[in-house]
Amino acid sequence: MFSGLIHKIAKVKSFHNNILSIESDLNPKLGDSIAINGVCLTAIESSKTHFSVELSQKTQNSVALENYKDLVHIEPALKADASLDGHFVQGHIDAIGVIEKIIHNANQVDFFISASEETLLLCVEQGSIAIDGVSLTLSKVEEKGFWLTIIPYTLENTLFKTYKLKRRVNIETDMLVRSVASILKKTKGFEKNFSWNDADSLTLGY
Numbered sequence: 001m002f003s004g005l006i007h008k009i010a011k012v013k014s015f016h017n018n019i020l021s022i023e024s025d026l027n028p029k030l031g032d033s034i035a036i037n038g039v040c041l042t043a044i045e046s047s048k049t050h051f052s053v054e055l056s057q058k059t060q061n062s063v064a065l066e067n068y069k070d071l072v073h074i075e076p077a078l079k080a081d082a083s084l085d086g087h088f089v090q091g092h093i094d095a096i097g098v099i100e101k102i103i104h105n106a107n108q109v110d111f112f113i114s115a116s117e118e119t120l121l122l123c124v125e126q127g128s129i130a131i132d133g134v135s136l137t138l139s140k141v142e143e144k145g146f147w148l149t150i151i152p153y154t155l156e157n158t159l160f161k162t163y164k165l166k167r168r169v170n171i172e173t174d175m176l177v178r179s180v181a182s183i184l185k186k187t188k189g190f191e192k193n194f195s196w197n198d199a200d201s202l203t204l205g206y
Helices: 057-062 152-157 175-186 196-204
Strands: 008-016 019-023 033-036 039-046 050-054 071-076 095-104 109-114 128-131 134-141 145-150 168-173
Touching: 019 039, 033 050, 128 145, 168 175
Parallel strands: none
Antiparallel strands: 008 019, 008 071, 019 050, 033 039, 033 071, 039 050, 095 109, 095 168, 109 145, 128 134, 128 168, 134 145
């Protein structure tokens, strides 16, 4: 489990034969879970200067693999006594989105990311979402995608400051919304106009 708060921006050392090596002083223990651009992976090699993880073919097919060549977000798994300043992130990518619009404002940058209808059904305005492992708030959800408002601190401390139009990004929707959606599908159905009020009503009823 992760929080969506990026520990560091790290450089990819190499990626071949399914093995991804990252230049980092994180020095995880073998078997430790590490999120790389939001994907939960297991350390199979570690030293003071780098660590390596292995990506299965299924994982490679479900993520924006082209972004694992230069710089990446890394986050170690949450410890039991750690504070949760983001939101619970599992490191399981639901979908891939595409950056369609970038609007620079006085003290923020707005990103519009297109996504599939299935993904958008799990996007709730003012709810949480993880993009390339970064915990963010959905400012607005539209028919073809959603808006994110990136504040200066987040922009400066993540790779969002380098993102360009048409970049593909890893998306993980909120696990709470996914759980509620699963229940709704088994009961009254899951609709596009689902809101946090619906979630509250349902969860408080159990």
